[in-house]
Ligand code: GUN
């Protein structure tokens with residue numbers, strides 16, 4: 320048993336977003352006891368540690384102990400594409416900047432460079448679990464899964480599926496048959512503890528696979544229909560579905576207008592819901608459900624939000640990326656009122672921050688700046704909830720991680736204010752106003768350098784050397 324002594328802060332239990340504040344736990348002289356299996360045996364005041372939990376080692380951190388951050392939308396093949404000038408809005412940026420950049424991962428040696436940097440950035444950011452939008456190239460996916468498991472992080476990912484696209488996407492496209500075949504292969508190779516490879520390797524359980532059509536404009540009715548059929552076969556094994564939804568509403572030729580015109584639907588979401596299939600041989604199975612996460616949902620209708628909530632699907636909210644691409648602001652009150660689970664995504668590379676608290680910082684600002692009565696000031700406990708427990712819930716793995724409740728896996732980060740110049744002073748000043756103002760400053764002001772330890776299942780995560 321290893322005991323970490325420090326300021327334990329998390330959202331306990333399984334509250335809904337409005338109740339996050341009541342569930343906020345702050346133990347200034349706290350203890351987190353981690354057993355040999357990497358589970359949390361005790362979390363609470365240091366003084367309350369049961370004598371029966373004999374500690375082999377006590378680590379005095381003099382720092383904050385928080386749950387690991389969860390990033391529910393991040394693009395691995397765009398690791399080196401943040402801050403790239405690709406021209407204006409989504410579709411131009413994809414064509415001129417992203418598709419050429421992602422095509423470079425066809426070279427396995429380069430893909431491994433990207434995979435190493437991708438893992439290193441996630442470790443630096445304390446992102447213990449991530450839903451990773453994958454590369455089109457299976458070997459590049461192998462590099463990402465291997466490097467991730469070598470480091471000891473959690474991952475859900477799938478190769479980015481594209482069956483149609485502009486010339487600049489040519490290298491990323493496959494036939495319809497290959498799109499389905501490669502997805503099925505990836506499930507066999509990487510999905511969960513029963514994936515191919517040594518069954519005795521416990522790290523296997525940290526990796527899961529998703530079906531990931533890039534978005535409805537990168538695929539066809541046939542692709543979506545056949546993915547629906549495949550999903551009906553594999554959803555029982557816990558396979559995920561992940562894509563983009565309602566990101567850019569430029570009138571006429573923007574993403575949403577183009578999807579509606581191409582698929583002849585009223586609502587973009589219908590294309591993922593088995594409702595756009597006249598003329599396809601597929602049976603019309605929905606891709607929505609408890610393990611379905613759609614990124615953005617900035618411009619959804621109430622019907623779409625209701626349908627997401629009803630099916631247990633989640634939204635990966637990516638305000639940093641939405642600022643970069645001028646995609647607008649997801650209406651916070653209307654979206655939250657629908658009951659859909661909202662979690663956070665960096666959306667690297669349209670997002671240029673790897674650290675979930677930086678994305679929370681943008682979320683706070685953009686929703687504070689919504690028009691009139693729509694404006695909302697998210698509270699500190701809500702922000703912490705969104706960056707941790709909500710992510711675990713969106714990934715349907717809330718039983719395993721997301722907070723520091725006893726019995727869960729010990730996925731946590733050590734945040735040491737002394738490692739970030741000036742931060743301790745700001746936090747001390749904020750702390751005079753109580754834990755809520757202290758937590759707000761912690762989340763809004765934190766940078767990577769303050770994260771001095773990252774743990775998954777009790778094991779310290781090791782970043783690969785820079786490429
Ligand atoms: N829509 C389709 N592909 C992408 C992508 O790579 N990034 C973002 N932000 N939106 C997309």
Ligand code: ZN
Nearest residue numbers: 392394614666
């Ligand atoms: Zn994205």
